[in-house]
Amino acid sequence: DAKTTQPNSMESNEEEPVHLPCNHSTISGTDYIHWYRQLPSQGPEYVIHGLTSNVNNRMASLAIAEDRKSSTLILHRATLRDAAVYYCIRIGGTSYGKLTFGQGTILTVHP
Amino acid sequence: DAGITQSPRYKITETGRQVTLMCHQTWSHSYMFWYRQDLGHGLRLIYYSAAADITDKGEVPDGYVVSRSKTENFPLTLESATRSQTSVYFCASSESSWEQYFGPGTRLTVT
Numbered sequence: 001d002a003k004t005t006q007p008n009s010m011e012s013n014e015e016e017p018v019h020l021p022c023n024h025s026t027i028s029g030t031d032y033i034h035w036y037r038q039l040p041s042q043g044p045e046y047v048i049h050g051l052t053s054n055v056n057n058r059m060a061s062l063a064i065a066e067d068r069k070s071s072t073l074i075l076h077r078a079t080l081r082d083a084a085v086y087y088c089i090r091i092g093g094t095s096y097g098k099l100t101f102g103q104g105t106i107l108t109v110h111p
Numbered sequence: 112d113a114g115i116t117q118s119p120r121y122k123i124t125e126t127g128r129q130v131t132l133m134c135h136q137t138w139s140h141s142y143m144f145w146y147r148q149d150l151g152h153g154l155r156l157i158y159y160s161a162a163a164d165i166t167d168k169g170e171v172p173d174g175y176v177v178s179r180s181k182t183e184n185f186p187l188t189l190e191s192a193t194r195s196q197t198s199v200y201f202c203a204s205s206e207s208s209w210e211q212y213f214g215p216g217t218r219l220t221v222t
Binding site: 032034036042043044045046049087101102103104 | 146151153154155201203209210211212213214215216
């Protein structure tokens with residue numbers, strides 16, 4: 001099963017860090033973890049991806065567990081514009097046949 | 112303008128009619144994708160293409176036809192629309208297995 005498991009929803013206050021978890025217990029050694037987010041009435045937007053080690057970019061950080069069965073997307077200082085649905089997905093090599101976004105986590109950011 | 116565009120943005124059609132949704136990208140990305148998004152199902156991959164004249168099925172291909180004669184275009188055709196195909200359709204492109212860029216979506220209603 002190529003699916004991942006995420007909480008349905010999370011809440012945060014503005015300016016505070018947010019940790020969005022994702023479980024992918026059946027991940028294979030060559031699967032990458034990608035995070036996308038979808039703002040209301042828009043198409044999804046790439047956030048970050050990684051394989052084994054932690055990754056940082058201008059939008060977020062990605063912490064991947066040593067056994068790779070889980071990962072956490074970290075937004076260091078949430079803003080109101082970060083309110084979105086966040087999707088954690090597995091991508092194996094160049095095969096997109098089983099790519100599944102799942103339900104995602106609805107993040108609410110309070111002023 | 113550079114980017115990925117979809118047309119039409121909104122479409123209402125009747126059951127049994129043929130409908131074609133257009134997707135155009137200006138980056139010359141090799142990969143292109145079609146997803147549908149329904150309440151309660153997240154995004155599901157319909158078809159994807161790794162290059163011109165190369166297409167493959169995703170998770171929910173039944174009832175859809177794609178073609179890719181040019182790198183920049185990836186039309187999606189519903190040969191005989193059904194009510195169950197009422198959905199929001201997103202097109203995306205990518206140069207590799209990584210970051211996908213999504214279009215603004217087409218909201219299709221089949222009556």
